[in-house]
Amino acid sequence: MKSVFDQKTVAATLDTIKHRVPAYAELADKFRPLFVEQARLRGEFVAEEGALPPIDTARTNQGVPVLVDVDLSPWAGNMKRSAACLLPQLFDVLKPDEEAWRKLEAFLDDTDNIVGLAQARIEGNWKHFEDTSVQLGITPYTTLLYVAETVLSPVLRALVEGLGEPLSKLGWDEGYCPVCGATPSIAQLSPKEITELDQLVGGGGKKFLHCSLCGHDWRYKRNACPACGNDDNDSREVFYIDDVKFERIEACHKCGKYCLSIDMRECDPLPDLDAVQIGLIHLDIFAREHDLIPISPTIWNNLD
Ligand SMILES: [Zn+2]
Ligand SMILES: [Zn+2]
Structure with a gap:
């Protein structure tokens, strides 16, 4: 089943929230640029029809998700683009220490680093996030985790879209x-x-x-x-x-x-x-x- 996910839907959803519960207006406005930019990026990645990971039903039948143990480097370019587009919005939402943020920007512009974080997220390797957050001065590590998830999300969403129908047929x-x-x-x-x-x-x-x-x-x-x-x-x-x-x-x-x-x-x-x-x-x-x-x-x- 496909999720409704585009910029207009995001904007309309946030407008409805503001209308229904005015107390949420500030929060909805705070996150709006981030959500809208994520939707825009996802659309861009979908349109480019890049590489897709293979679906191995022998593995999924055993409860192993499609992306586990898959080399994620074919999507490193999209991850870096996503980071470059979303970091300014994330900065406005998180209001982090500026010096640490500059370090994070440079860190995420490196293929090995960004693929490493993506791999760690898929494996649930929280130790990698803890170590990296100390190294960059972005604490607590859950902040770095949130940044990584936000940046990865449009890239992975485009993969889901590209994989399409066969996903809904998996047992x-x-x-x-x-x-x-x-x-x-x-x-x-x-x-x-x-x-x-x-x-x-x-x-x-x-x-x-x-x-x-x-x-x-x-x-x-x-x-x-x-x-x-x-x-x-x-x-x-x-x-x-x-x-x-x-x-x-x-x-x-x-x-x-x-x-x-x-x-x-x-x-x-x-x-x-x-x-x-x-x-x-x-x-x-x-x-x-x-x-x-x-x-x-x-x-x-x-x-x-
Ligand atoms: Zn339970
Ligand atoms: Zn997922």
Whole structure:
């Protein structure tokens, strides 16, 4: 299933958030240039139709994501371009130490360095991020991780787009992404399906997880925790706030994690699934107050 992801959708999603919850206006405006530039870059990379990684179903059938152990150097050029375009926006969002930032810019302009970070992200090698963040003076290391994910994301999204249909045919039951191995940032119940004649053919409502890194959406069991696979109804709980039932927290008391979820059947127009999360921070706060941990910590739900 393809994600709706372009500059117009991002902008419209942020406008809707501002309109619905004026308290989020400042945050939506802060992240807007970054999100819009990411969408623009992804479109550019898709249009260029570069190299694609092979899909090895013998491996994916064993639960090994497509990009694990793949040499990422064919995409180093795009990663460096992405860094050059996104670092100014990231600087405005993060307000980091300027000297450290100059070092980071030079670091990311080097093929080996940027491929090394990409490889480390896909392998979940956090030690590499800790060491590099000390070396560059960008602390905590989660800031460097956020920078790397933001820069990598448009490159990987273009790969997902290029791989296309075959991805949706993979037999994949895992709670992590079949392409890059990252955890989901949000779940969705799929929108109503429309035919070319504008007639409804299906009610939608299938559960998909949305990858926090490459944006791929993959089908997942509706009644299971993506973090630990727990499908026992007694230890899983759904929360929503103020009767807004189409945006909710799916919590698992077995592993203590939660994933936000949005019912796309109730959304018209369909939001961008990344930008929409800016307008759901009250759910993250509620979850934290109930001692739950986000399945994919990011800059706005990591409230410690
Ligand atoms: Zn992914
Ligand atoms: Zn769980």
